[in-house]
Every structure is written in structure tokens, then in C-alpha cells.
Amino acid sequence: MRILRPSDILPSEITPRALFEDRRRFLLGAGATLAAGAAMWAGLPSEARAAAAKLGPLARSPFSSDEPQTPYKAVTTYNNYYEFGTDKEDPAANAGKLTVRPWTVRVEGLAGKARTFDIDDLLKLAPLEERIYRLRCVEAWSMVIPWVGFPLSALLRQVDPQGSAKYVEFVTHYDPKIMLRRPVLDWPYTEGLRIDEAMHPLTLLTLGLYGEVLPNQNGAPVRVVVPWKYGFKSAKSIVAIRLVDKEPRTAWNKSAPSEYGFYSNVNPNVDHPRWSQATERRIGEFRKRPTLMFNGYAEQVANLYQGMDLRKSF
Amino acid sequence: MTKTPSAARLAAIKALLFALCLVPFALYTQRWFDDALGANPIEAITRGSGDWTLRFLLITLAVTPLRKLTGLNWLLRLRRMLGLFAFFYASLHFTTYFWLDQFFDLQSIAHDIMKRPFITVGFSAFVLLIPLAVTSNNYAIRRLGGRRWQSLHRAVYAIGILAIVHYWWLVKADILEPMIYGLILAALLGMRGWWREQERRRQIAASMPRPMPGGKVIPLVAKSPR
Numbered sequence: 001m002r003i004l005r006p007s008d009i010l011p012s013e014i015t016p017r018a019l020f021e022d023r024r025r026f027l028l029g030a031g032a033t034l035a036a037g038a039a040m041w042a043g044l045p046s047e048a049r050a051a052a053a054k055l056g057p058l059a060r061s062p063f064s065s066d067e068p069q070t071p072y073k074a075v076t077t078y079n080n081y082y083e084f085g086t087d088k089e090d091p092a093a094n095a096g097k098l099t100v101r102p103w104t105v106r107v108e109g110l111a112g113k114a115r116t117f118d119i120d121d122l123l124k125l126a127p128l129e130e131r132i133y134r135l136r137c138v139e140a141w142s143m144v145i146p147w148v149g150f151p152l153s154a155l156l157r158q159v160d161p162q163g164s165a166k167y168v169e170f171v172t173h174y175d176p177k178i179m180l181r182r183p184v185l186d187w188p189y190t191e192g193l194r195i196d197e198a199m200h201p202l203t204l205l206t207l208g209l210y211g212e213v214l215p216n217q218n219g220a221p222v223r224v225v226v227p228w229k230y231g232f233k234s235a236k237s238i239v240a241i242r243l244v245d246k247e248p249r250t251a252w253n254k255s256a257p258s259e260y261g262f263y264s265n266v267n268p269n270v271d272h273p274r275w276s277q278a279t280e281r282r283i284g285e286f287r288k289r290p291t292l293m294f295n296g297y298a299e300q301v302a303n304l305y306q307g308m309d310l311r312k313s314f
Numbered sequence: 315m316t317k318t319p320s321a322a323r324l325a326a327i328k329a330l331l332f333a334l335c336l337v338p339f340a341l342y343t344q345r346w347f348d349d350a351l352g353a354n355p356i357e358a359i360t361r362g363s364g365d366w367t368l369r370f371l372l373i374t375l376a377v378t379p380l381r382k383l384t385g386l387n388w389l390l391r392l393r394r395m396l397g398l399f400a401f402f403y404a405s406l407h408f409t410t411y412f413w414l415d416q417f418f419d420l421q422s423i424a425h426d427i428m429k430r431p432f433i434t435v436g437f438s439a440f441v442l443l444i445p446l447a448v449t450s451n452n453y454a455i456r457r458l459g460g461r462r463w464q465s466l467h468r469a470v471y472a473i474g475i476l477a478i479v480h481y482w483w484l485v486k487a488d489i490l491e492p493m494i495y496g497l498i499l500a501a502l503l504g505m506r507g508w509w510r511e512q513e514r515r516r517q518i519a520a521s522m523p524r525p526m527p528g529g530k531v532i533p534l535v536a537k538s539p540r
């Protein structure tokens with residue numbers, strides 16, 4: 001169970017009644033579980049959850065999917081966050097070591113007004129929205145997750161990108177004291193987008209999920225979510241966003257260039273040597289389902305790739 | 315120490331080993347029904363059965379070296395059961411794949427076997443295991459004759475190597491685990507190679523005519539005094 005220190009609680013989260021009620025529920029719950037004695041262990045996770053900081057108020061988004069959402073427990077215990085271990089359960093077990101306050105994000109490079117943002121300022125930079133997105137992993141599984149955030153474009157506009165900025169590079173946190181030291185990937189993990197992809201309204205600067213701040217294993221305190229690309233394109237625990245003129249190298253591309261292209265758009269017609277991408281298993285479902293072009297966001301993003309051979313630019 | 319257990323003792327040891335070999339199967343079955351296999355139970359089962367196939371292959375391959383090192387010849391009497399358990403877990407692994415993962419989609423399975431190198435290799439390993447499992451009985455040994463049976467069962471070395479390649483190719487980036495298993499396999503096969511080489515040398519030495527006794531030793535290189 002994570003105990004919040006006062007510095008962990010954001011001013012924006014002190015919506016007093018909700019918090020009071022959460023605490024009350026937490027205490028009552030704890031009391032009840034203690035009374036229940038043996039049931040204590042079973043009770044803990046949900047109680048701990050009630051104590052996580054709420055985000056709000058949240059605007060709804062027309063981009064949200066109405067598909068059934070993947071349960072919170074699956075979203076927060078089945079993760080690829082290699083810095084905290086390469087098995088799916090590792091991040092949930094190890095990411096508690098990550099300190100998410102204080103935290104700053106440098107937005108730098110080819111920008112007129114490059115500067116550093118404090119995480120608390122980021123939380124207030126634009127109205128927070130709930131975006132229920134499909135997430136498709138390159139390993140052929142998928143989820144539906146209610147993220148909380150705002151379009152990345154809102155942040156980028158703040159720094160005045162120059163015309164020469166053609167790409168955006170994301171640099172993520174790496175601390176060998178608490179993270180994997182073996183060079184499984186070239187740490188720190190970096191990712192990148194073309195500038196028009198980064199400015200696309202679907203691309204979400206993400207601060208929470210299920211109405212609460214991001215759990216560490218999901219990329220706290222701030223990550224990006226690009227729903228029409230395989231999950232690894234959505235960098236976690238971001239410390240710098242760079243506006244650059246050349247296509248940046250990305251962590252998975254460096255590890256296996258023939259397997260993970262720069263674009264990595266979800267594409268059922270282009271197989272990966274390890275996984276057929278034609279189908280996927282939605283977590284919680286038994287049978288596989290067909291994978292949709294651009295993960296079902298073709299209507300919004302297909303025009304970004306007009307005239308490109310997506311077999312070559314995979 | 316090197317005494318062979320009595321027939322009754324050996325039967326008891328075998329029964330115990332049999333039960334022990336079923337423990338991973340029992341645990342996974344229980345977790346499956348308790349919904350305790352995490353968010354993606356089909357993946358957990360696929361991986362668990364794959365892991366246990368590989369482990370039983372290595373355990374089976376460890377019997378001969380262990381016997382040589384300890385002198386406990388009766389260990390050989392356990393080898394058939396261990397090998398058949400490797401086949402048992404391989405069958406579960408394959409069944410999980412074509413049933414739970416692919417849901418009998420033969421076209422997709424064929425595509426996988428052709429197109430996904432790690433599946434190609436895993437499938438080859440499994441296919442090679444089948445004749446070994448089928449001939450793991452006294453009748454087959456008698457029918458084939460010891461020599462032919464033995465050369466057939468040497469395929470297990472190739473299966474071990476294919477299994478490691480299968481694992482190596484399926485991990486995305488973290489090759490630590492396949493590497494550990496690979497080193498164990500290399501040690502188990504290396505020991506055999508070493509012993510075979512020793513044996514060969516011994517035989518060559520034994521077949522060489524002994525030097526005639528009573529001859530005079532002529533130094534070929536004069537020792538320089540220092």
C-alpha cells in the first residue's frame with residue numbers, strides 16, 4: 001500500500017469532500033477488514049486504491065470509445081515497463097520505488113519559448129479530459145483504458161515550435177539505482193513522433209487513468225498515449241520533450257530495426273516476425289478478435305500517411 | 315551409496331517422482347480455475363507449459379551425466395519417465411497453442427509455422443519429440459535393437475538445441491533466461507562430448523601397439539645445460 005506524503009498530494013487534487021469521503025471509506029474499509037481478520041489481505045488492494053489521488057473535474061471526449069473497459073486491476077498489474085523488469089507483473093511490484101514528486105519536464109529544442117514545466121503546472125495547463133482509448137500492444141494483446149490528460153498539442157503550443165521542428169523526441173526517466181541495470185534496451189528509453197502526429201488531437205499527454213493520477217507502473221507522473229500506434233510508442237515517465245529536425249532514433253528501433261519501425265502504426269496487414277498482427281486478444285476475452293487498421297482510428301489519422309507505403313514505413 | 319535400491323524401493327521412488335512431475339500441472343490447473351493466472355491467463359499457461367517442457371528436457375538430459383558423476387547407475391531407470399514428462403508438457407504447450415491461442419484456426423497455425431521463425435523451430439522440436447515418445451517402451455527397444463534405438467534417441471540433443479533457439483527467438487529483448495537455459499544445455503552436452511573424446515582417446519591408446527620392452531631410449535632433443 002502506498003501512503004501519500006503531503007508533498008504527494010497536488011493542490012488540484014484537494015477537492016475536499018471527495019478526499020474526505022475517500023479517507024472515510026478507506027478508514028471504514030480498513031476497520032471492516034481488520035474486523036474481518038483473515039480477510040485483511042484480500043481487502044487491501046481496493047482500499048489502497050481508494051486512497052489514490054483523484055483527478056477532476058474531467059471533460060468527456062468525443063474520441064472516447066464506448067467499449068467495455070479493461071478492469072483497473074488488469075490495467076495496473078499487466079504492464080510492459082522494462083525499466084522495472086521484463087515480466088508483466090514486475091512493474092507493479094517494483095515501480096513503487098519511483099519518486100514522482102518533484103518532477104519536471106523540459107520542453108526544448110527548436111522552440112521559440114523552450115522551458116521547463118513543473119508537473120503541478122502541467123496538471124493545470126489545460127482542461128483535463130477523460131479519453132477512453134483502445135491500447136494495442138505489439139505482442140498482440142489489447143485493452144480499453146480510460147486515460148486522463150489533454151492533447152499534447154496544448155503543451156507544444158506553449159513553447160512555440162519553430163518551422164524547422166519536424167519531429168518530437170520523448171526522453172524518459174532512467175535511474176539505475178531503482179531500475180534495471182542490464183542493457184536490455186538502450187537506456188534511457190526514448191521514443192519519437194513526427195510533428196504532425198505529435199500535434200494530432202488524438203495524441204494525449206496523459207496524467208491519469210480511471211480518474212486518478214497514474215499509478216507508477218503505468219508511467220507516472222506523465223506519459224504520452226498515441227492510440228493508433230503499438231503501445232511501446234507511448235513513452236512513460238517523461239522528463240524531456242525535444243523538438244528536432246531529424247527523425248530521432250527510438251529505443252525499440254535501436255534494439256531491432258527490422259522489427260520495430262519508427263512509425264509502428266497498428267497495421268493488421270504487416271506482420272511482425274514474432275507475432276501475427278492480424279488478430280489480437282483483448283485482455284479478459286477468450287477468443288482473439290481481428291485487429292483494425294490504425295487500431296480503429298483510421299478515420300482520424302489515415303490522412304497523415306497519404307501516399308506512404310506502410311509496408312516500408314512500418 | 316552406490317547400492318542399487320531394491321525393486322520395491324525403486325517402485326516407491328518412481329511413484330514419488332511421478333507425483334512430483336505432476337506438481338507444475340496441478341498448480342497451473344488450480345490457478346486456472348482460481349482465476350489466479352493474472353490478466354492474460356492463456357499467455358501464462360503457454361509460457362508455463364513451455365518453461366516446464368524445457369526444464370524436463372534438461373532434467374532428462376542431466377540423468378546420464380549425473381549417473382556418471384555419482385556412480386548411481388539406477389538413476390538411468392528414471393530417465394524414461396522424465397523424458398515422457400517432457401513430452402507430456404510439450405503436448406500441453408502445443409495444445410494450449412492450437413486450442414486456447416489459435417482456437418483450431420488451421421490456416422493461421424500453418425501461417426504461423428511458416429512465417430514466425432520461433433514457432434517454426436518450436437514446432438520442429440515438438441515433431442522430433444514424437445518418435446522418441448512413441449519408442450519409449452521396452453517393446454520398441456526390442457523391435458529396433460539397442461543400437462538403432464539409441465541413435466534415434468540421440469535426436470534429443472537436437473531437440474534441446476531447437477528448444478533453446480525457440481526461446482531465444484521469442485523473447486523481445488531480454489535474453490537472460492534463454493541464455494541461462496542455454497548454458498545449462500551447453501554444459502550437459504559438453505560433458506558428453508568431453509567424455510566421448512576421452513573414451514576415444516582411451517580406445518586409440520589401447521589399440522596402439524605397446525612399445526617394445528627392453529629398447530634403448532634415444533633422446534631426440536639434447537637438453538642444454540643451464
Ligand code: HEM
Nearest residue numbers: 360361364365367368404408411436437439440477481484
Ligand atoms: C520441445 C518443444 C518446445 C519447447 C521446449 C518450448 C519451450 C518454450 C519456452 C521455454 C517458452 C517461453 C516461456 C516463457 O516465456 O517463460 C515457450 C513459449 C512459447 N512457445 Fe514453445 N516450446 C516448444 C514447442 C512449441 C510449439 C510446438 C509451439 C507452437 C506451435 C510453441 C509455441 C510457443 C508460444 C506461442 C510461446 C509463447 C510466446 C510468447 O508468449 O510470446 N512452442 N516455449
